[in-house]
Amino acid sequence: MSGGAGSGSEGVSVEHLFSYGTLRLASVQRGTFGAELPTRDDALPGFRLGVLKITDPHVIALSGSDEHPILERTDDPADSVAGSVLELTPEQLAAADAYEVADYVRVTVTLASGTRAWVYVAAEG
Numbered sequence: 001m002s003g004g005a006g007s008g009s010e011g012v013s014v015e016h017l018f019s020y021g022t023l024r025l026a027s028v029q030r031g032t033f034g035a036e037l038p039t040r041d042d043a044l045p046g047f048r049l050g051v052l053k054i055t056d057p058h059v060i061a062l063s064g065s066d067e068h069p070i071l072e073r074t075d076d077p078a079d080s081v082a083g084s085v086l087e088l089t090p091e092q093l094a095a096a097d098a099y100e101v102a103d104y105v106r107v108t109v110t111l112a113s114g115t116r117a118w119v120y121v122a123a124e125g
Contacts, residue, residue: 015093016117018044018109020071020083022063023096031062032099033092039084043112044119047071048079052122056101070104071121085117093118 019039022028029036052070060066071081088096097106104120111117 013090014087015090016115017086017088017093017096018042018083018111018117018119019086020044020049020081020119021069022065023086023099024084025063027064028062028099029086032095033088037092038087041082042085042115042117043080043082044071044109045077045080045112046073046075047081047121048074049081050122052101052103054101059099059101062099071119073121080112085111085113085115096120 017023023032024039026036048071049069050072052068054060054063054066054068059068100106100120103123105123106118106120108116109119
């Protein structure tokens with residue numbers, strides 16, 4: 001599935017990932033991707049934030065918290081979550097997958113700006 005895929009100016013594949021939590025932190029980006037990523041503000045309509053208790057010691061150490069936000073779908077256009085669109089390579093997207101715990105699943109969404117992007121939402125069940 002390439003819902004978040006784009007194309008860079010030099011033929012490098014660019015993925016868009018909407019982050020509303022710890023992946024926006026410079027320290028988490030450096031620890032996960034080896035660098036800070038290009039970002040821009042955006043929002044995701046039809047969702048609200050909940051809280052997830054994290055137990056993975058690596059994620060807690062990197063983020064500095066055992067409580068992370070998690071998206072919950074409401075389908076109510078009045079609900080919206082602010083965040084940032086990160087531009088990353090497919091390899092960096094795989095690193096984001098490794099960072100996120102099993103309580104999250106990556107799906108594609110359309111942001112308020114019209115950008116198609118990957119986002120981590122609450123896993124079903």
